[in-house]
Amino acid sequence: MSGCPDPRLPGGPTAGAWQRCKEGFPLISPVRKGQIDLLVVGTGLAGASAAATLAQQGYRVTVLTYHDSPRRAHSVAAQGGINAARPVAVDGDSIHRLFADTLRGGDFRAREAGCRRLAEISSGIIDQCVAQGVPFAREYGGSLATRSFGGALVSRTFYARGQTGQQLLYGAYQALMRQVELGRVTLLPRHDLLELITVDGVARGVVTRQTHTGELEVHTARAVLLCTGGYSNVYFLSTNALKSNASAIWRAHRKGALFANPCFTQIHPTCIPSGDAYQSKLTLMSESLRNDGRIWLPKQAGDNRTAHEIPEQERDYFLERMYPTYGNMTPRDVASRRARELCNAGHGVGPGGRSVYLDLTDAIKTEGRDAIAARYGNLMTMYERISGDDPYRTPMRIYPAPHYTMGGLWVDYQLMSSIPGLFVLGEANYSEHGANRLGASALMQGLADGYFIAPATVTAWLAGTPGSDLTSDHPACREALNSARARIGQLLDNGGHRPVDVFHRELGALMIDRCGISRHAEGLRDGLQRVAQLEAQFQNEVRVPGGPEGPNPELEKALRVNDFFGLAQLMLRDALAREESCGAHFREEHQSAEGEAQRDDVNFAHIAAWEFNDYGDPIRHQEPLQFTDLQPTTRSYR
Amino acid sequence: MKLTLRIWRQQDRKQSGAYEEHVLESVSPELSLLEALDQLNEQLISDGQRPVSFEHDCREGICGSCGFLVNGQAHGPRTATSVCQLYLRSFGDGEVLTLEPWRATAFPLIQDLMVDRSSLDRLIAAGGYCSTGTGQAPDGNALPIGRDQATRAFDTATCIGCGACVASCRNASASLFVAAKLAHLGQLPQGQPERGKRSRAMQERMQQEGFGSCSSNLECEAVCPQEISADWISWMNRESRR
Numbered sequence: 001m002s003g004c005p006d007p008r009l010p011g012g013p014t015a016g017a018w019q020r021c022k023e024g025f026p027l028i029s030p031v032r033k034g035q036i037d038l039l040v041v042g043t044g045l046a047g048a049s050a051a052a053t054l055a056q057q058g059y060r061v062t063v064l065t066y067h068d069s070p071r072r073a074h075s076v077a078a079q080g081g082i083n084a085a086r087p088v089a090v091d092g093d094s095i096h097r098l099f100a101d102t103l104r105g106g107d108f109r110a111r112e113a114g115c116r117r118l119a120e121i122s123s124g125i126i127d128q129c130v131a132q133g134v135p136f137a138r139e140y141g142g143s144l145a146t147r148s149f150g151g152a153l154v155s156r157t158f159y160a161r162g163q164t165g166q167q168l169l170y171g172a173y174q175a176l177m178r179q180v181e182l183g184r185v186t187l188l189p190r191h192d193l194l195e196l197i198t199v200d201g202v203a204r205g206v207v208t209r210q211t212h213t214g215e216l217e218v219h220t221a222r223a224v225l226l227c228t229g230g231y232s233n234v235y236f237l238s239t240n241a242l243k244s245n246a247s248a249i250w251r252a253h254r255k256g257a258l259f260a261n262p263c264f265t266q267i268h269p270t271c272i273p274s275g276d277a278y279q280s281k282l283t284l285m286s287e288s289l290r291n292d293g294r295i296w297l298p299k300q301a302g303d304n305r306t307a308h309e310i311p312e313q314e315r316d317y318f319l320e321r322m323y324p325t326y327g328n329m330t331p332r333d334v335a336s337r338r339a340r341e342l343c344n345a346g347h348g349v350g351p352g353g354r355s356v357y358l359d360l361t362d363a364i365k366t367e368g369r370d371a372i373a374a375r376y377g378n379l380m381t382m383y384e385r386i387s388g389d390d391p392y393r394t395p396m397r398i399y400p401a402p403h404y405t406m407g408g409l410w411v412d413y414q415l416m417s418s419i420p421g422l423f424v425l426g427e428a429n430y431s432e433h434g435a436n437r438l439g440a441s442a443l444m445q446g447l448a449d450g451y452f453i454a455p456a457t458v459t460a461w462l463a464g465t466p467g468s469d470l471t472s473d474h475p476a477c478r479e480a481l482n483s484a485r486a487r488i489g490q491l492l493d494n495g496g497h498r499p500v501d502v503f504h505r506e507l508g509a510l511m512i513d514r515c516g517i518s519r520h521a522e523g524l525r526d527g528l529q530r531v532a533q534l535e536a537q538f539q540n541e542v543r544v545p546g547g548p549e550g551p552n553p554e555l556e557k558a559l560r561v562n563d564f565f566g567l568a569q570l571m572l573r574d575a576l577a578r579e580e581s582c583g584a585h586f587r588e589e590h591q592s593a594e595g596e597a598q599r600d601d602v603n604f605a606h607i608a609a610w611e612f613n614d615y616g617d618p619i620r621h622q623e624p625l626q627f628t629d630l631q632p633t634t635r636s637y638r
Numbered sequence: 639m640k641l642t643l644r645i646w647r648q649q650d651r652k653q654s655g656a657y658e659e660h661v662l663e664s665v666s667p668e669l670s671l672l673e674a675l676d677q678l679n680e681q682l683i684s685d686g687q688r689p690v691s692f693e694h695d696c697r698e699g700i701c702g703s704c705g706f707l708v709n710g711q712a713h714g715p716r717t718a719t720s721v722c723q724l725y726l727r728s729f730g731d732g733e734v735l736t737l738e739p740w741r742a743t744a745f746p747l748i749q750d751l752m753v754d755r756s757s758l759d760r761l762i763a764a765g766g767y768c769s770t771g772t773g774q775a776p777d778g779n780a781l782p783i784g785r786d787q788a789t790r791a792f793d794t795a796t797c798i799g800c801g802a803c804v805a806s807c808r809n810a811s812a813s814l815f816v817a818a819k820l821a822h823l824g825q826l827p828q829g830q831p832e833r834g835k836r837s838r839a840m841q842e843r844m845q846q847e848g849f850g851s852c853s854s855n856l857e858c859e860a861v862c863p864q865e866i867s868a869d870w871i872s873w874m875n876r877e878s879r880r
Binding site for chain 1: 777
């Protein structure tokens with residue numbers, strides 16, 4: 001475990017370990033809590049829930065978000081649902097099954113204790129959200145309704161039509177705004193994080209840019225919580241909101257926080273495919289559509305008839321054919337790879353042959369249009385808006401797109417990064433999803449971190465760590481401020497001529513090609529060189545109009561893309577070093593005769609944690625993974 | 639296709655603004671209007687001019703960031719569509735589109751098409767929540783809620799806080815926004831204990847923030863990208879007498 005800090009895993013059996021840990025944590029008196037400042041960055045599910053809970057415990061919490069309102073955080077866009085193990089349905093779900101599915105879905109590249117804790121907490125999350133007034137779907141008798149998601153054979157996903165993320169986020173946002181009104185939370189919208197401040201290696205604050213005025217500010221606290229989401233926008237076209245970025249975690253990484261498994265990016269199989277060169281994003285169609293939709297392609301390559309003209313016997317329902325057990329419900333990585341292979345082999349449909357059909361015809365025939373509309377109405381409308389086609393009449397066209405990033409800052413069992421006092425929650429950390437995230441598990445993890453885990457572990461850390469207030473004229477604050485100012489100056493003054501987006505688009509195309517659904521050593525090595533060249537061009541040729549003052553959206557973009565270059569190189573390096581195929585990371589050199597991923601448990605049953613190095617290549621550390629409850633088995637969804 | 643964009647440009651609140659005209663010569667009808675603005679901005683930057691500022695983020699109609707008037711209509715001509723989901727195929731070749739920011743006292747202008755909508759957050763802070771703590775919630779199934787009741791609550795809970803209702807009301811009232819939140823929580827058993835208090839607090843805050851009263855011309859309902867019915871405003875008015 002050279003160089004990797006102690007993950008502080010609980011001793012004894014993993015079942016019940018979290019409860020035992022909590023009972024052993026030191027506490028802080030309510031009076032003392034009132035004198036402690038905490039900083040929460042980001043207001044998505046993890047950030048809003050953590051801030052609301054910590055404020056309710058009595059801490060003085062300052063919340064920073066680059067949005068104009070906490071309600072805009074990208075969690076709002078999550079569609080399908082949230083998993084929870086509630087043994088209420090007849091299909092026999094249990095905490096153990098959810099734990100096993102999570103670990104297995106992640107291809108045994110996550111910590112056993114973390115997955116177990118997530119499954120144990122999951123049920124309480126649903127209760128918490130119901131109490132806040134989240135209008136989950138209900139059965140006629142009034143009990144909570146569930147549906148099933150990819151990678152699972154039980155129905156354990158709780159949902160609010162196709163807007164589950166929105167409803168869960170509004171619950172957390174409303175809890176947060178209640179604390180704002182009570183004066184326990186100071187909410188600072190339109191604040192973009194530029195630097196992390198550390199004193200003697202401990203996180204003590206951040207430097208932000210107020211995006212209205214351009215003013216740089218220093219905010220100090222006893223602990224900092226980064227809840228800043230994922231970095232899929234490194235691919236330019238992704239399902240993420242356009243402002244989603246890696247800057248907060250990347251600046252922390254440069255200050256010493258280890259970055260774990262950066263190459264694990266989930267490519268979601270069901271997205272609306274791309275078309276025009278100026279297209280700015282890819283829109284996800286909830287995976288829940290796979291419950292009722294059948295995925296197919298024409299059997300014959302190059303068949304350019306419309307979907308309706310292709311008779312039943314000439315259609316290849318390839319997931320059902322290859323995976324009789326899971327069929328259209330195979331996990332995301334498997335479904336994405338099969339779609340890409342068939343499109344590459346000339347079976348793809350739509351412009352450039354870059355899509356497959358997701359066909360709801362059978363479901364509409366059996367259940368009726370109204371039933372389908374009630375289940376997926378908003379998704380159908382969204383599809384129609386974007387593609388111009390009516391999905392009730394013509395099968396939808398879908399293609400895989402970069403979606404969720406399983407990699408992120410390394411954290412120990414208590415969600416603390418390798419920088420003491422810096423906690424990382426939700427998608428911003430790397431934890432619990434391993435090499436591939438199960439559908440409907442992101443919302444669960446974000447809320448588990450925010451409502452239940454961090455509030456306990458942050459308190460435990462503060463109780464054991466004496467500290468004093470830091471004033472903003474401390475040399476560390478001035479240094480961070482100067483560094484932020486210098487980076488802005490460099491971008492504004494370079495006299496280039498090409499807009500930021502031109503570089504971002506080129507970076508994205510490179511990354512999807514070299515480090516997308518599948519990777520190979522030669523492509524990764526070449527990618528590393530090209531990204532470095534592109535970064536050098538960016539530094540010399542980018543044009544950022546306007547000055548440092550006032551609103552300057554181009555400057556915000558430039559700062560983010562600047563950080564994406566560094567991250568992209570780390571992703572390529574990580575993918576190159578991991579000489580195996582697992583989950584979303586598919587190395588073409590490591591596959592079985594049937595084209596399935598070949599894991600190497602002897603050499604790679606570990607988390608790769610990268611250390612930033614000012615003077616050369618980053619350093620790769622390993623945190624070995626041990627399995628006691630479940631033994632790693634080859635994933636098979638056939 | 640060819641498109642002429644007549645855009646309101648204003649550096650900040652202190653300076654006066656004016657329309658500026660830009661022609662996009664060959665733009666794909668497959669693009670969204672915001673993507674057309676991206677394309678225009680790239681041109682402007684390459685020509686050394688200041689790009690147009692507009693709010694946007696998710697670009698799939700759910701975050702509520704985007705919104706401006708297109709030819710005088712909030713979010714443009716399509717019903718139940720936020721402006722990020724407005725595709726150029728909705729317009730004719732050679733059309734002229736006038737883009738202006740939301741107008742309301744409670745939404746001060748920031749720059750070009752961007753306004754400050756934090757007053758909506760302050761409305762939620764006034765009482766748009768259930769005062770529940772964390773960690774000790776009862777079993778969600780111990781509180782049965784009929785499917786129809788849950789669906790009705792959901793219909794009002796979907797408000798994305800874009801502010802189109804305010805910008806389209808001749809009195810710049812936030813009644814639809816407030817009514818939607820009151821109806822979401824007021825229709826669920828969890829929201830009952832604070833129902834009257836919530837209604838009074840949020841309506842009082844609405845006045846303090848500078849929103850007008852309901853003008854009953856139903857423009858709010860017509861422009862709402864989530865199709866929230868203005869009937870809920872009548873519901874809210876009954877609610878305040880509780």
